[in-house]
Amino acid sequence: MQLHLAPMEGVVNARMRAMLTAIGGIDRCITEFVRITDQLLPARVFHRLCPELEHGCKTPSGTPVYIQLLGGEPNPMAENAARAASLGAIGIDTNFGCPAKCVNRHRGGSVLLDEPELLYQIIKSMRSAVPKSIPVTAKIRLGFNDDSKLIDIVSAISEAGADGLTIHARTKTDGYKPPAHWHQLAKIHSYIDVPVIANGEVWSPRDFLACQQQSGCSDVMLGRGLLARPDLALEIKSLVKGNAYERQQWPHILNLLEALFADSVANCAPRHVGGPIKQWLGYLRREYPQAQQLFEQIKRLNTPADISAALEDHRGYQTVAAA
Numbered sequence: 001m002q003l004h005l006a007p008m009e010g011v012v013n014a015r016m017r018a019m020l021t022a023i024g025g026i027d028r029c030i031t032e033f034v035r036i037t038d039q040l041l042p043a044r045v046f047h048r049l050c051p052e053l054e055h056g057c058k059t060p061s062g063t064p065v066y067i068q069l070l071g072g073e074p075n076p077m078a079e080n081a082a083r084a085a086s087l088g089a090i091g092i093d094t095n096f097g098c099p100a101k102c103v104n105r106h107r108g109g110s111v112l113l114d115e116p117e118l119l120y121q122i123i124k125s126m127r128s129a130v131p132k133s134i135p136v137t138a139k140i141r142l143g144f145n146d147d148s149k150l151i152d153i154v155s156a157i158s159e160a161g162a163d164g165l166t167i168h169a170r171t172k173t174d175g176y177k178p179p180a181h182w183h184q185l186a187k188i189h190s191y192i193d194v195p196v197i198a199n200g201e202v203w204s205p206r207d208f209l210a211c212q213q214q215s216g217c218s219d220v221m222l223g224r225g226l227l228a229r230p231d232l233a234l235e236i237k238s239l240v241k242g243n244a245y246e247r248q249q250w251p252h253i254l255n256l257l258e259a260l261f262a263d264s265v266a267n268c269a270p271r272h273v274g275g276p277i278k279q280w281l282g283y284l285r286r287e288y289p290q291a292q293q294l295f296e297q298i299k300r301l302n303t304p305a306d307i308s309a310a311l312e313d314h315r316g317y318q319t320v321a322a323a
Contacts, residue, residue, distance in 0.1 A: 006223030025233025036071030066091035072107035078125035123160035227283035
């Protein structure tokens with residue numbers, strides 16, 4: 001059983017991958033997508049989205065990272081897959097699941113699910129362009145408007161030579177509205193022999209077990225659930241091993257937030273330093289009431305000095321409350 005970190009666009013960048021994998025429990029990450037149109041991209045684009053290329057395509061804690069490509073034309077996708085491989089990619093994923101309208105309008109992401117033959121051509125061309133030693137995988141949804149083409153979709157990707165498939169158990173039309181239809185994945189195992197990873201709406205160890213049971217998948221990808229509970233993967237691994245686990249409390253999460261803020265101060269323009277911490281608090285407040293309190297304190301603050309002072313005040317208040 002493996003747990004994978006979802007490639008959440010605009011959220012799970014290299015900084016967040018490093019932080020979450022350092023906590024433990026994650027077996028593989030995928031980058032935010034590299035947008036492919038009709039050109040062979042320069043190396044700097046791949047390095048910007050996957051700085052882990054400089055370190056064997058692994059996070060600082062040693063977790064493997066695949067590079068994800070998003071595009072709708074076989075030849076440019078193949079050329080850029082080959083470029084990624086030449087730069088040191090250890091795995092290349094293909095985004096057929098993004099529901100964003102701006103992406104779909106330009107023939108990228110989940111809109112391609114209505115064209116199984118095109119999916120076949122894209123994966124086939126990428127697989128031919130990349131050394132066999134480098135896995136080529138895909139991430140999809142159940143379909144675009146509905147799941148009527150699911151078997152055609154997964155069959156096309158499998159027959160094209162994909163080495164793995166992640167399925168977000170909702171259609172594009174479903175968006176991110178609960179529930180995730182994990183049971184829909186169970187029917188595809190008799191049609192393909194490609195390893196399948198289940199994704200969607202796993203917020204707790206109980207959700208993980210239900211997802212495994214209903215989908216028939218051993219491996220699961222975690223996204224928003226891991227951002228809301230940074231140690232969720234650790235707890236799931238402990239559950240599988242039959243070990244007791246004590247979840248991380250707010251003081252530890254606050255340490256992570258302060259580390260993220262320090263990194264933002266060092267690497268972001270001053271006007272943007274508050275963005276990453278506010279964004280993460282938006283997920284954390286689902287599980288930690290203190291996250292909501294801190295978010296209210298800093299949501300209108302923009303300068304590094306003001307946000308730093310608010311974090312210090314929050315730390316002091318939490319220390320007094322715990323005494």
